Amino acid sequence: MELGSAISLFSGAGGLDLGVEEAGFRTAVAVEWDADAADTMEKNADTHFPGLQEVIRADLHPLATGRDTGVTTGEILRAGGFAPGERPDLLVGGPPCVAFSKSGFWLDWKRDGVDPAASLLQAFTAVLAQAQPRFFILENVYALTFNNKASRPAFERLRREIGDAGYDYHCEVLNAADYGVPQSRPRLFVVGARKGEATPELPAPTHHGDWERRKTIGGPLPHVTVGEALAGLVTAPESEEVVRGRWGHLLDEIPPGGNYLYFTAKRGHPDPVFEWRSRFWSFLLKLDPGRPSPTIQAQPGPNVGPFHWENRRLRVPELKRLFTFPDDFEFVGKRASIQSQVGNAVPPLLARQVAAGIAAVA
Numbered sequence: 001m002e003l004g005s006a007i008s009l010f011s012g013a014g015g016l017d018l019g020v021e022e023a024g025f026r027t028a029v030a031v032e033w034d035a036d037a038a039d040t041m042e043k044n045a046d047t048h049f050p051g052l053q054e055v056i057r058a059d060l061h062p063l064a065t066g067r068d069t070g071v072t073t074g075e076i077l078r079a080g081g082f083a084p085g086e087r088p089d090l091l092v093g094g095p096p097c098v099a100f101s102k103s104g105f106w107l108d109w110k111r112d113g114v115d116p117a118a119s120l121l122q123a124f125t126a127v128l129a130q131a132q133p134r135f136f137i138l139e140n141v142y143a144l145t146f147n148n149k150a151s152r153p154a155f156e157r158l159r160r161e162i163g164d165a166g167y168d169y170h171c172e173v174l175n176a177a178d179y180g181v182p183q184s185r186p187r188l189f190v191v192g193a194r195k196g197e198a199t200p201e202l203p204a205p206t207h208h209g210d211w212e213r214r215k216t217i218g219g220p221l222p223h224v225t226v227g228e229a230l231a232g233l234v235t236a237p238e239s240e241e242v243v244r245g246r247w248g249h250l251l252d253e254i255p256p257g258g259n260y261l262y263f264t265a266k267r268g269h270p271d272p273v274f275e276w277r278s279r280f281w282s283f284l285l286k287l288d289p290g291r292p293s294p295t296i297q298a299q300p301g302p303n304v305g306p307f308h309w310e311n312r313r314l315r316v317p318e319l320k321r322l323f324t325f326p327d328d329f330e331f332v333g334k335r336a337s338i339q340s341q342v343g344n345a346v347p348p349l350l351a352r353q354v355a356a357g358i359a360a361v362a
Contacts, residue, residue: 007127259281
């Protein structure tokens with residue numbers, strides 16, 4: 001069912017757009033500054049984004065600050081084939097989350113909210129106010145909802161600007177694993193409609209299970225495990241899959257599902273290497289084939305997992321499965337770039353379910 005055309009901002013490799021397409025919309029134009037990610041969207045246009053008119057390679061930061069030195073909303077609309085005065089059905093995007101990333105709150109400048117990237121949220125609301133689509137989907141890190149100096153004022157400003165643009169909305173943190181994605185990945189989703197339209201609902205969970213040290217009580221189905229997701233997948237070794245770094249040699253001893261805590265006195269190791277809870281949870285973290293993957297990062301350090309239970313880095317086809325990208329989806333760039341593109345993406349399966357809520361009221 002084809003519902004109408006969408007504008008995509010901060011598109012990355014197109015994970016959110018894949019879900020939107022599967023829900024019945026058509027991405028008419030995308031805006032992405034990273035060259036490899038833009039190339040990835042273009043490379044997959046014929047097979048996965050059939051309505052895509054153009055990928056605009058531009059930085060949206062000037063829009064956030066009100067300067068006219070970058071791409072304008074009018075230019076975005078024209079590139080998507082919209083006639084003067086014509087409004088898109090849907091605006092989607094996930095502004096980069098540097099300022100609100102949970103893993104960065106140990107940095108003073110992030111806690112104090114002085115990162116200029118925070119204003120990329122305002123680029124989204126600027127296009128929302130100027131393009132006036134019927135509906136929108138905004139995705140971001142769930143740390144944006146935290147009650148601290150960086151997140152609270154930014155989240156309050158975002159909600160105020162959405163209302164000022166003329167929209168009603170719902171917002172909620174959704175964990176991808178609760179929606180059938182074989183990865184525990186909590187993210188904030190905001191969906192809305194122009195005032196006077198029916199406001200879409202966010203989807204109810206379909207799955208349940210353990211999430212790190214927590215348990216989610218969601219839908220009737222158990223979480224999809226890594227073992228289930230990778231079953232039958234045949235992959236070739238990659239040149240950069242060997243785990244190096246200062247502590248890489250320790251990975252072989254860690255059991256599936258374990259991490260650096262295996263080498264602590266509290267876990268009974270006879271020759272402890274680390275203090276209890278002295279590192280991030282993902283340090284030397286190994287996948288458990290009987291559970292969903294923990295969150296996969298875009299730019300992990302040399303000893304930051306999750307790693308395969310075969311004591312190596314995950315291969316690109318495996319990354320695609322754990323994010324629910326189609327097997328035939330092609331990424332452009334070197335291995336580090338592909339890791340970044342995948343790690344920054346919205347899992348298409350989750351995106352489809354969010355977009356389906358909009359399709360239901362469109």
